[in-house]
Amino acid sequence: MANWPLTRELRRGLATCLIGAVGLSGLVGLSGCGDASKKDGVSAGVTAVSPVKSPDGKKVVRLNFPVAESGFDPVTAHDLYSSIVIDGIFDTILTYDYLAQPAKLVPKIATEMPLVEDNGQLWTIKLKKGVYFAPHEVFGSNKRELTSKDVAYSFKRHYDDSLKPVWRFLTDGKIVGLNAWYDAGKKAGKLDWDAPVEGLQLVDPYTIKIVLTKPDYNFGYVLAHVAMSVVAREVVEKYPNDVLSHPVGSSAYYLKEWVRGQRIILEKNPNWRGGTWDFKPSGKDAYDEVIVKAMHGKPLAQIDRVEIYPIEEEQSRWLAFKNKQLDVLNMPSSFIKQALPNGKMSPELAAEGVRVQRLLDTEYTYTYFQWNDPIWGGNELHKVALRRAVAMAINREEEIEIIRKGNAVRAEFLVPPGVAGHKAEFTSSITYNPPLANALLDKFGYKKGADGFRNTPDGKPFTFKYTSTPTAIEREFDELYTKNLGALGIRYEAEKEKFADSIKREKRCQITTRGAAWIADYPDGDNFMQLLYSKNIGESNNGCYKSATFDALYEKSAQLPDGPERDKLYMEMQKQFEADTPWALGVTRYRNQMVHPWVVGYKKHPILLSEWMYFDVNMEKGK
Amino acid sequence: MLAYIARRLWQIIPTMLGVILLIFFLFSVVGGDPAYLLAGKISNPEQIANIRKQLGIDEPYWMQLLIFIKQVVTFDFGSSWSTNEVVSQIFATRLPASLMIGIPLLILETIIAITIALAVAYVRGSFTDRAAMVTCTMAQSVSILVYIIVFQYVLAYKWGLFPVQGWGNGFFENLFKFAALPILIALVVSLAPNIRLYRTFLLDEVNQDYVRTARAKGLSENRVMFVHVLRNASIPIITNLMIQLPGLLVGLFLIERFFSVPGIGREVILAVERSDFPVIKAVTVYVALATMLANLAADLLYKAVDPRVELK
Numbered sequence: 001m002a003n004w005p006l007t008r009e010l011r012r013g014l015a016t017c018l019i020g021a022v023g024l025s026g027l028v029g030l031s032g033c034g035d036a037s038k039k040d041g042v043s044a045g046v047t048a049v050s051p052v053k054s055p056d057g058k059k060v061v062r063l064n065f066p067v068a069e070s071g072f073d074p075v076t077a078h079d080l081y082s083s084i085v086i087d088g089i090f091d092t093i094l095t096y097d098y099l100a101q102p103a104k105l106v107p108k109i110a111t112e113m114p115l116v117e118d119n120g121q122l123w124t125i126k127l128k129k130g131v132y133f134a135p136h137e138v139f140g141s142n143k144r145e146l147t148s149k150d151v152a153y154s155f156k157r158h159y160d161d162s163l164k165p166v167w168r169f170l171t172d173g174k175i176v177g178l179n180a181w182y183d184a185g186k187k188a189g190k191l192d193w194d195a196p197v198e199g200l201q202l203v204d205p206y207t208i209k210i211v212l213t214k215p216d217y218n219f220g221y222v223l224a225h226v227a228m229s230v231v232a233r234e235v236v237e238k239y240p241n242d243v244l245s246h247p248v249g250s251s252a253y254y255l256k257e258w259v260r261g262q263r264i265i266l267e268k269n270p271n272w273r274g275g276t277w278d279f280k281p282s283g284k285d286a287y288d289e290v291i292v293k294a295m296h297g298k299p300l301a302q303i304d305r306v307e308i309y310p311i312e313e314e315q316s317r318w319l320a321f322k323n324k325q326l327d328v329l330n331m332p333s334s335f336i337k338q339a340l341p342n343g344k345m346s347p348e349l350a351a352e353g354v355r356v357q358r359l360l361d362t363e364y365t366y367t368y369f370q371w372n373d374p375i376w377g378g379n380e381l382h383k384v385a386l387r388r389a390v391a392m393a394i395n396r397e398e399e400i401e402i403i404r405k406g407n408a409v410r411a412e413f414l415v416p417p418g419v420a421g422h423k424a425e426f427t428s429s430i431t432y433n434p435p436l437a438n439a440l441l442d443k444f445g446y447k448k449g450a451d452g453f454r455n456t457p458d459g460k461p462f463t464f465k466y467t468s469t470p471t472a473i474e475r476e477f478d479e480l481y482t483k484n485l486g487a488l489g490i491r492y493e494a495e496k497e498k499f500a501d502s503i504k505r506e507k508r509c510q511i512t513t514r515g516a517a518w519i520a521d522y523p524d525g526d527n528f529m530q531l532l533y534s535k536n537i538g539e540s541n542n543g544c545y546k547s548a549t550f551d552a553l554y555e556k557s558a559q560l561p562d563g564p565e566r567d568k569l570y571m572e573m574q575k576q577f578e579a580d581t582p583w584a585l586g587v588t589r590y591r592n593q594m595v596h597p598w599v600v601g602y603k604k605h606p607i608l609l610s611e612w613m614y615f616d617v618n619m620e621k622g623k
Numbered sequence: 624m625l626a627y628i629a630r631r632l633w634q635i636i637p638t639m640l641g642v643i644l645l646i647f648f649l650f651s652v653v654g655g656d657p658a659y660l661l662a663g664k665i666s667n668p669e670q671i672a673n674i675r676k677q678l679g680i681d682e683p684y685w686m687q688l689l690i691f692i693k694q695v696v697t698f699d700f701g702s703s704w705s706t707n708e709v710v711s712q713i714f715a716t717r718l719p720a721s722l723m724i725g726i727p728l729l730i731l732e733t734i735i736a737i738t739i740a741l742a743v744a745y746v747r748g749s750f751t752d753r754a755a756m757v758t759c760t761m762a763q764s765v766s767i768l769v770y771i772i773v774f775q776y777v778l779a780y781k782w783g784l785f786p787v788q789g790w791g792n793g794f795f796e797n798l799f800k801f802a803a804l805p806i807l808i809a810l811v812v813s814l815a816p817n818i819r820l821y822r823t824f825l826l827d828e829v830n831q832d833y834v835r836t837a838r839a840k841g842l843s844e845n846r847v848m849f850v851h852v853l854r855n856a857s858i859p860i861i862t863n864l865m866i867q868l869p870g871l872l873v874g875l876f877l878i879e880r881f882f883s884v885p886g887i888g889r890e891v892i893l894a895v896e897r898s899d900f901p902v903i904k905a906v907t908v909y910v911a912l913a914t915m916l917a918n919l920a921a922d923l924l925y926k927a928v929d930p931r932v933e934l935k
Contacts, residue, residue: 068889068893070705070706070897071706071707078660078661078662078663161673161676161677162677164661164673164674164677165670166661166662166663166664166666167663168670169665169666169667241707242707244706244707245707245708259716259885260706260708260716260885261717261885261889261890261893262790262883262885309789309883310883311788311883312880312883312889313788313880313881315772315775315776315881316775316787316788316881316882316883319775319776319779319780319787319788320787320788320789322780323780323787325787325789498655498898499660500655500656500657500659500660500898501655501656503659503660504655504656504659507659507668507671521664536665538667538668539665539666539667540664540665
């Protein structure tokens, strides 16, 4: 609207006055007129037209969540977005190198990487001195230092049933004496927080030894998990039922203001210990050099204030970003083709200097077959043939092009890209091949009846009953699967129900087939391979797959660190998986982070939840 | 009159009991088990049992029903299962934003719809009347989603007349700046059906003998329309308004989501997505109660505008 003679602010002011004058003059005066543009600022919702600089001169970054947060207690947070905030507020023992690819563990409040002894069962951690929690009234006027006692207490909190903890599986049965301590507390009706736990040995205020029940070289990933963030016991005891509203951590930011579902404002922790930006380029991404050049040697946590706004609707997020009201945006899928036509930045955005970072998430989707189902599950050859035929008939390329809007790649291996144990060069033997799938079914006796649909080898009709939620994207899958399975002569039946109901039935092995996705809790292949381990039926093995061969390989691999020996086992597990075909592997989705030019040194890490302390904003560019 | 009000209030109790039973059946008996959602990605049966215990949904149904009745009687619905926020606090903090859109909207749509309905009823059968009705029919045929998407894109983003979305701190800032576009959209959406409805009410009266008599007596058209016709048409109009009143409690779901208005409508959607039954139950009970009270208020208003109405 270049020919519009009024400025944007004046137009907004006039519109405001018009609405006010027409509709509300009877209720209130017109005192609000004229101040619309004047009040444009970060304090008034996501409306700042002058980015990166708040009225008080602080460096600000404005982000958004597509879903409202629930609360900030590391033990109870079950949603990604609350966990992001927790990661910015609390410290974990380890964290991830900002640039390294694949993700690499580095110390956070540890002075160095833990000393791993006794065949991976003894982990000795030395904590940094001078790590202080953010000021809070429970600490009085003194600075409260984080010690090994806090680490042990934070680990124990996952066993407090009254909190409804969701991350207990990270340590469940893994630390010597921890489950026994929990059982004793349960028997007594009260957990004894001061009672020692054999596997959590407090050597001194800055040293803790963790003794594991069995060798686990991947325990470092647990130490870097946001759920294992370190809390202060005094704060927990001050707010026994409401820690999620009063998070007090020792990381770079503290919760300054929280209006639930509206805005989360974090500011730099006054007791922040500091640190220097010193990461090396990964060598796999040319932009790393630009980041290093811009950030090397700077103190960590350049940004003074982080503002996060939950904006659920995709158009609202997209327009807010284009309107310069958000600095970084995870591109909503509906607008991908508009922002990135043919995979390249649109000229409009390119002219504004907007940058895109495209990365594959550490995840994949899959469609599982119920192993206990009389038609679809089991080891008999004709059942394996049926599952494989379906896996070969699902057109993932069409899914990627139409449903995912070109924003995904086909998943080939059981460990996705960016996760230790992934095989980039591997190509699955199960490819899209409907003629071969039909031939396979013919060979194993799935003959077509008079209605054109196939029956089981003993002549009974059957269907591919697919359970999903009644959402738009699932309806697209229904169409795709109806078409793909129709090409095989298999009846498709869509069963719709609420997600909670599906999970409940899934844990009881009652769902015939369902699409699922798994995103890495930590970037190690074990987090994905455990999905097929039979002892995880009722927990994470949602297809209830049972294979003695796979189990034996998994148990062996779980005792090994990432390396050639484990990779060999993973290849064998992949072969067993393809032989049995308990799932049809789906896709790995891209994440497209759009970044305005004034955001300097930003890179979305595949695992790290909050990168705020590692990037900066250029106040000159943002003016 | 007081006896009538007391009787009607007394009647609320059995009605409310029916509502309670229905809500309880829908959410606690038929509804899903939220423990599975709250348990996180990996959980075992023991952990799920613990969550069910913490939520109190492992109790027998009769016990859960008694607890629910107690919650309704005391207006204490406990805390959200998902966020631990006290339900009364959720209403106290989200309702103002919804009302900031809902109340001006109700006032504006009523005044404008009645005015336009009167105008077209006055020229009934004319080109203007037909054009207005065709426009209303067309406007009604378009989904609210289309209005939201187009208005947000054109008026807010392209022309910069309003903020694209967001919510501030101050009353006036919110009312005049952030609520303006949501009100405008809701107004455009609601005007068409209301104009058609009110026009019908008014036409029913315009053809009555008393209108002819009034005109024969030489009264001005303004007096005939605004005093005689409007007053007699006001009973169905009041009914329509009172039906809309309880809706203020649940906000405008889509508009609140698109414009990031921290209102009760957005909260209800979140609660449904999270199977957060305490919030959903509270909203349902409040809306049921508000509906009953609005019905009572409508009956009292009938009497006020038409003395011939007898309250028995």
